[in-house]
Amino acid sequence: MAITSTHLVSNWDTFHQNGPFPAKMVLSTKPEARHIIPVVIDRYNDTADEIRRLIGDAVTNNERFRPYGSTWSLNNIAHQQDRMHHNAFMNIKMDIAPADVHQLSPYAADNLFFFQCGNTIKEISRYLFDKGKSLKTSGASNGQTIAGGISTGIHGSAIDVGSVQDYVVGINLITGPASTDVVYIERHTKPALNNAFAAKIKSRVIRNDELFNAALVGLGSFGFIHGVVLEAENLFLLKRYVKYIKRTEALDLAENMDFPNSTFFIPSEKDSNGNPLRPYHFKVYVNPYNPNEDYVAEVIYKKPFTPGYPDPIPSVRKAVYKELPDFMVMLAAKYNRVIPLIINAMKSTLFPTLDSEATGTLGEIFWDSLHKGKAFAVTIGIDNKATTKALDTFLHFVNTEGPVPGAIAFRFVKATEATLGFTKYPITCILEMDGVLWDNGPGIISYNKFLTRFIEVFQQANISFTMHWGKNADWTFPGLVDYMFGNKKNEWINARCALLTQQMADVFSNDFLDSTGLSNYNTAANPALIVSLDKSGAVDPTV
């Protein structure tokens, strides 16, 4: 039997200390040992039974239940004050056999893998590496769990690829305590696994694009994600360059993505006609407090895998956020003029090393990051065509109402199909500020005011934007989700309400969902949303 440990606590916090938040109970489940249940699918089903039992317990006690992964989200999206469930030990991995693949599937069996929710990106990359495979993309680091990562919509800067959830092709959800509450969902237009596989994991099948796309970025609220089916690809290498780039060149590339005709290029990365190649990844770092300084570009090209490259880890290792000594934080709170000096001093850790080159697999280039103290991260998604306007709005805001101790970067991601994916524009420019959490003081805008003003300033500038669900924002800002997603908000709510009973929808809600208005229950949600369809869109008689 899978074993759950119970920890009675008074509060709970995130990796980057964005809390603490009050909490009562933390549960953590470990699958049974391999020598006790040697058959992997039996071990997986045994863990599902345990999770159903825990959900049942929460229901009996009239309490909410919230799973969490690596606590890497920098807000309260993973928090819930009754019962929280730590998933990171649930790391079963399964290959998919050709016999498990749906006959109309567009995916090759050897590219499909089944991962239990608590597998981290690093763990998945290692597992795939041993099979000669790779994830298609990841975030800038590798510590997130797969379920936690897709639930907020994690991304890197792979301009033609998309976010991590865009390569999830099936999700196994536990929506309540009954054995009938285990469902396997996927897109009807792109089925991945067959009914026989779903039966092996004791799941009801629902193939329905609308439901699947809503559950994909589910904010921890579509039930318990027990496992996901991921599409991988053959192992490849990435070659990373870090160079100064002029502001005009950076913004021109950001808005037009016209790499072959840009004046910024890497001399060794040209095609046979001498035209600059389109990179796999393009990210730009900006020091917000020095308008005369060139920006820093991180440009990465995709290459076929060949062994024998030099170890890239020493040059990609860095702390994503650097701890500031307490006296500096205090100084910053009193005299905000020191902040630009701090940012200059921190540049070596906030920005990658200039003129460096590194070659490695995706898992090596986007490697571990270390905890270096309390941190904040504000991330908005905008249409890449609006990059200049958004960047200038941001720079003006932090220079007139700040400064605050953070540096700016922008990355690019192809549109997601997830209903509430914040990478919703054809190419989303992710404009972000990462920095050190500061104490309130007379010389600096308060942290909470900064978050509220941020939204007001972008709305006043009439910029259409979304915000990263796992990062800092004034999530109580009235009408924020409507502004970001319009009618998609209701599509998401309706799909959730069609799948979950009203009682279970409340069990899987939390303060974050309440404050964003997403926990509203629509008793009239269309039941057709949970009907399994065949590839043509007709009701599937086989399930």
Add this chain to the structure above:
Amino acid sequence: MNRYPIFINTMLCIATLLLTQSCYSVRIASKHAIPEPNVMPEGEGYWRDKQVYTLDTTVKLKILESEATVLDLCPDGFHSVEYKVTLGHVLLSGITLGKTKKIKLKCNCVKPQ
């Protein structure tokens, strides 16, 4: 009159500090190993998201014995190990001609697969 005891106390404090403070500590980590997570983040810095185990023990080695000391910690392997050596440890090893050694380890195991 009571200056002497104060002097002795101060010296004792300094000696204790010197003996227990680390001469040096080394942290090593495996490149590809997956760290065993803790249930909730704790403390600050490197260990915040890792399950920490500690070992503070004295081992007696027979002369010329060269096999490894088998520990109960991390049966499947270490993700990272911090090894601390204090002046006291060095002195103990010196006085006993290397037969008795103090081991002070802080470590994280690999995540069970």
